[in-house]
Amino acid sequence: MMKRILEELNDKIGARGSLVITRDGIPIASTARAEFDTERVAALTQKTLAACGAMVRRLGHESVDRFYLTADSGRMIFVELESAYLVVITRLSADAEQVMLEVDSAARQIERATRITV
Amino acid sequence: MISTFGLVKKLQRRREIQKISQEVASDPSPAKIETLCERVAATKGPRAALDAVERGLEQFPWSEKLQVLAFGLAKAVAKDELEEITRAIAESPTPEAYGRLAERFRQLGDEDEAIRVCRECAARFPQNENAFLVEGRLRTDRYRNTGLARDGVLAVEKLERAVVLNEDNLRARQLLGGLYADIGAFGRALPHLRFLKMHGAPDERLQTLLDDAEAAGGSVESSAEIAALFAAASPAGSIADGDTARSDAPHATEPNLEPVLRDVREMNGVREVVTTRRTDMAPEDPDGASLESVARAIFAIASESLVEMEMGNLRHAQISGPQGQLLLFSLGSSEVSVLTEPRATSQDIRERVLSASRIENGRGANGERRR
Numbered sequence: 001m002m003k004r005i006l007e008e009l010n011d012k013i014g015a016r017g018s019l020v021i022t023r024d025g026i027p028i029a030s031t032a033r034a035e036f037d038t039e040r041v042a043a044l045t046q047k048t049l050a051a052c053g054a055m056v057r058r059l060g061h062e063s064v065d066r067f068y069l070t071a072d073s074g075r076m077i078f079v080e081l082e083s084a085y086l087v088v089i090t091r092l093s094a095d096a097e098q099v100m101l102e103v104d105s106a107a108r109q110i111e112r113a114t115r116i117t118v
Numbered sequence: 119m120i121s122t123f124g125l126v127k128k129l130q131r132r133r134e135i136q137k138i139s140q141e142v143a144s145d146p147s148p149a150k151i152e153t154l155c156e157r158v159a160a161t162k163g164p165r166a167a168l169d170a171v172e173r174g175l176e177q178f179p180w181s182e183k184l185q186v187l188a189f190g191l192a193k194a195v196a197k198d199e200l201e202e203i204t205r206a207i208a209e210s211p212t213p214e215a216y217g218r219l220a221e222r223f224r225q226l227g228d229e230d231e232a233i234r235v236c237r238e239c240a241a242r243f244p245q246n247e248n249a250f251l252v253e254g255r256l257r258t259d260r261y262r263n264t265g266l267a268r269d270g271v272l273a274v275e276k277l278e279r280a281v282v283l284n285e286d287n288l289r290a291r292q293l294l295g296g297l298y299a300d301i302g303a304f305g306r307a308l309p310h311l312r313f314l315k316m317h318g319a320p321d322e323r324l325q326t327l328l329d330d331a332e333a334a335g336g337s338v339e340s341s342a343e344i345a346a347l348f349a350a351a352s353p354a355g356s357i358a359d360g361d362t363a364r365s366d367a368p369h370a371t372e373p374n375l376e377p378v379l380r381d382v383r384e385m386n387g388v389r390e391v392v393t394t395r396r397t398d399m400a401p402e403d404p405d406g407a408s409l410e411s412v413a414r415a416i417f418a419i420a421s422e423s424l425v426e427m428e429m430g431n432l433r434h435a436q437i438s439g440p441q442g443q444l445l446l447f448s449l450g451s452s453e454v455s456v457l458t459e460p461r462a463t464s465q466d467i468r469e470r471v472l473s474a475s476r477i478e479n480g481r482g483a484n485g486e487r488r489r
Binding site for chain 2: 040041044045047048051052055056058059060061062063064065066067068069070071072073074076089
């Protein structure tokens with residue numbers, strides 16, 4: 001179910017990859033192009049989110065809902081789910097607004113799906 | 119038996135090469151040269167074939183077929199040499215060996231690795247111009263391919279350093295003269311072009327650039343003006359695309375950003391705005407709770423992860439939560455951090471910050487180039 005949501009998301013926004021990982025950085029579901037090393041991305045995501053989360057807490061921000069990074073060769077979007085993170089990697093040329101709408105929609109679908117199956 | 123068979127084969131190939139060589143000599147064509155190179159590569163290896171294709175390119179410099187072949191062979195040669203140079207460096211490092219290694223990585227298309235080698239060389243041999251020249255060339259190529267201002271700024275910075283270390287480095291001066299002239303920094307271009315005219319081979323393009331530079335006149339541009347001119351010439355404005363490595367270039371964008379940042383501070387929902395110098399150094403107060411120290415730490419963490427994920431360098435980051443948003447921008451040699459209320463419109467803030475240097479760095483209100 002989760003994989004299908006991710007596949008649809010990738011198709012809609014032409015994402016290079018998307019994955020759902022646990023808070024510990026373990027991939028639960030992923031759909032990504034061959035060049036993607038899912039395990040590595042998951043581990044780095046967990047490390048980045050944990051370190052940046054600790055930093056923003058110093059500013060009095062107790063939690064982070066979303067985290068976007070724009071780099072030379074693409075964008076990374078991290079959305080906090082109930083007990084996991086959704087990570088999406090897109091091309092730089094992708095329409096940012098459309099990407100966010102679709103990512104939000106996918107995040108909601110994943111949360112619903114998780115609630116039903118748990 | 120096998121060796122006799124091998125010898126016969128070898129002789130046959132040699133005769134074949136001789137025959138094609140004669141055909142190439144009597145009636146040269148790119149197709150014949152290509153066939154010859156393929157045979158030479160099969161018998162004598164890619165180095166000999168590359169020599170042959172380079173001779174062919176002297177006769178047919180615009181042949182796409184030969185250019186493609188030369189590129190492929192250069193890559194094969196570079197790969198072969200890579201291991202050998204790496205071993206030589208491990209045994210006895212020299213700036214020349216580092217220069218060759220960086221050049222090979224460049225030929226293989228691995229620019230990041232080439233730059234890393236240059237940096238290692240510069241750290242070990244800071245008085246040798248080789249590494250600065252190779253990195254300068256790499257950045258120049260990248261600037262010309264992508265138009266990214268940051269690469270242009272870093273290219274001139276490295277090349278200037280190469281010229282300081284060896285004022286007779288004509289290649290560095292040639293690249294500098296071309297880059298400065300391209301962005302209209304004729305005051306900076308002039309001494310390099312004059313030096314090349316006096317000490318280099320006669321060159322029609324050089325004379326044209328020199329004429330343009332002398333006609334334009336004007337004073338020598340400051341480093342801040344150079345950064346602004348690169349930004350104005352770049353299709354992406356001055357948005358940095360360079361690495362997070364520490365740069366010796368002056369803090370070029372900060373004064374230009376100031377008026378816009380004042381506006382940003384006034385925008386709805388903005389709590390705090392800080393600008394810091396781009397650096398790879400750890401924050402002065404790593405445990406601090408100031409926006410500056412938190413932003414610098416996040417820049418460092420995110421940049422490192424993106425490089426590890428092979429996504430390139432960080433341009434912009436945004437962290438949103440119920441208590442507010444933190445927006446980070448990488449602009450030239452500056453980093454801008456904006457802390458907002460939860461409901462502030464991040465898109466407006468982002469557009470305002472990103473428009474800053476485009477307006478100030480050499481373009482008027484209507485987008486026309488200022489001189």
